[in-house]
Amino acid sequence: MSTESVYRNLVLEALQLQKVQAEVLVANARETPCHAHIEFQLTPMPIEGGSATQAALRVRLMCHGTPHHDAQQRLFQLEVGGIAWFRAQHDAIDFSQFSEVHTVFARQLFPSFVLRAQGLLQDLGLVQIRLPIDLPQQPLPSQIPNVVH
Secondary structure: OOHHHHHHHEEEEEEEEEEEEEEEOOOOOOOOOEEEEEEEEEEEEOOOOOOOOEEEEEEEEEEEEEEOOOOOOOOEEEEEEEEEEEEEOOOOOOHHHHHHHHHHHHHHHHHHHHHHHHHHHHHOOOOOOOOOOOOOOOOOHHHOOOOOO
16 A cells, blocks of 8 residues: 555544643743744554554654754753544555554644644743744655656
């Protein structure tokens, strides 16, 4: 099954938040111009006792802020983590195949996690920080032209 076929076959059934944590590390973080660094991780999870029509991803969004002048100092940090549950509409899904192509779901899941992270930043009073709502467009393997050298 191709990457695109796996993507079209699986439907997001549930999204469960398991960790929401944020903290300001420096007293003047709210007044300091800074950069926000985001890391977004997707890890395939086998489903114990699940059927061949189910798949799951452990999702983790981490963000920290550094002042413009010092990339080593952290002003704030946050983490939003959870599990995304998928169900196959048509064909059963093999876990190893799902594991190979799981990153295709990043653009589908990213907005939910980044919106929660943006809410945490506002709760901390870091209203000047705006996180991107979407990931950069990545072409599907079928859209990448073959280059012959």
